[in-house]
Amino acid sequence: MKILFVHQNFPGQFPHLAPALSARGHQVLALTDAENTRPSPVRVVKYASPAAVPGGHPLGRAYCDMAQRGWQAARAARALRDRHGYRPDVILGHSGWGETLFLREIWPDARLLVYAELMYRTRGQDVGFDPEVVPDTDQARIRTVARSAHLIQGLVQADAGLTPTRYQADSFPPELRAKLTVIHDGIDTARVRPDPAATLTLPGGKMLRAGDEVLSYVSRSLEPYRGFHTLMRALPRVLAARPRAQVVLVGAEGTSYGAKPRDAESWKQKLLAELGDRLPLDRVHFLGRVAYADYLSLLQLTRVHCYLTYPFVLSWSLTEAMAAGCQIVASDTEPVRELIRDGEQGRLVPFHDREALEAALICALSGDPAAARLGAAARQAILDGYDLHRHSLPRQIAWVESFG
Known part of the structure; x- marks a missing residue:
């Protein structure tokens, strides 16, 4: 044809x-x-x-x-x-x-x-x-x-x-x-897979390795449709509870689906101004958009991957994080529930419940005993239906x- x-x-x-x-x-x-x-x-x-x-x-x-x-x-x-x-x-x-x-x-x-x-x-x-x-x-x-x-x-x-x-x-x-x-x-599960030897060097020279206490977040743009504002407001408590944790955020500063805030040039600038010195910026790393290999390394080394979304288009980043065997904390919204059941392939929290998100992220960073089981089940779900x-x-x- x-x-x-x-x-x-x-x-x-x-x-x-x-x-x-x-x-x-x-x-x-x-x-x-x-x-x-x-x-x-x-x-x-x-x-x-x-x-x-x-x-x-x-x-x-x-x-x-x-x-x-x-x-x-x-x-x-x-x-x-x-x-x-x-x-x-x-x-x-x-x-x-x-x-x-x-x-x-x-x-x-x-x-x-x-x-x-x-x-x-x-x-x-x-x-x-x-x-x-x-x-x-x-x-x-x-x-x-x-x-x-x-x-x-x-x-x-x-x-x-x-x-x-x-x-x-x-x-x-x-x-x-x-x-x-x-x-x-x-999802190409032969390429997107767990790698216990994964590393990622941050722009300042700090190297992250699998096993480090890393919280990852990925979105095409840092905006509310993907829960950027919800995560940012949770970070002060999470980072205070986990003083060794590093947060790595991937995504452009603009918007892909919604409008920019009325009182700032971007949601990133708005949230940084709102949180002020409550956010330890030496442990929060904004990488912008990155090469695919670096993005994949981040998924492979992270201790917990946070995925939040409105009821909207499902992101490739969630399915790839699952294929990489990530422990996932995600929003309990309809597109996510199609792939993840709470306690089976990841942890789900209400999108607007900041305290629940904080608690789930702290638990995951501190070493959730179910992490290996959840990550393996997440990857298996992709192998079984999305490979x-x-x-x-x-x-x-x-x-x-x-x-x-």
Whole structure:
């Protein structure tokens, strides 16, 4: 088959699937944003980066921006068709940025598949979950409805959709859910595995080793959607109780999912100012974004990994921490409960209960007698259902090829 992947940040969720399909003899091509410089495992063509749409009502701005990106992707698709005679049999694109919106008009005979990551909802998700950040107001709910339009349109137009977890599939309305197949992106458990010899050298020269009293936290950005503010407010008590503990935080200072605070340039700056001298900064290490090898070493050496999230998209960092055999303290929120049962694969605490989080982290750092059992069970859960080569990739390949 001729298979076209579409993703503004390709390979995105497809770093294994695209080359695997190519290796099976399919002609694989990817369409991506002109500003995307990430290495690609397959041949790539690019569309012009969309310009921001000026003016208009704020409620329509999100759809206009997504439609503009869709238009640019469609223009590039039309050039592929008219100048080069390219006609894919299957198109698989991420629907989150609007790139697939108009591809049906360029190639009406192609099977259109979408990676349907999440549907925004007005209840039971981020709106109102954390009143400090996303209040439960009519305005917030109306804004959420407005920014869902392109996601609904993308799935309505598609022949089928792929989503990584049951929680994320269930975020879509029932009348569209039947189009979705749940297959996780997959974890390479041969690479992401426990390593008792792991080390990590911090920017100041201090070396951390497996066995050290290390608390790790990883997020694309240091923001409330991933519980950064909750963890930071717990740290003074945790570090006072564990004077030898070191905290290592990985993530950019900006935001990926929410807004920056109204009274500071970033959530990191806001929390540092709020906590002041109660936080021993010589034992709290902000690494920003790091190379994958360093990130993996951190997971392999940490004594406890903290993962907190709103009811939202599940992070790869949780599944990779589980595959690395980490002892995990996580938020008792719906996407986490799909992988972890309290006391079986990790410890779960209510997202907003700072005292419970403090107690769980102190217990884990001090040497939870169940740590080895919990870490082994966490890894086994990934081996049993989320392993890239045993489960996810074979199922993804079969799913795509079923539309040939």
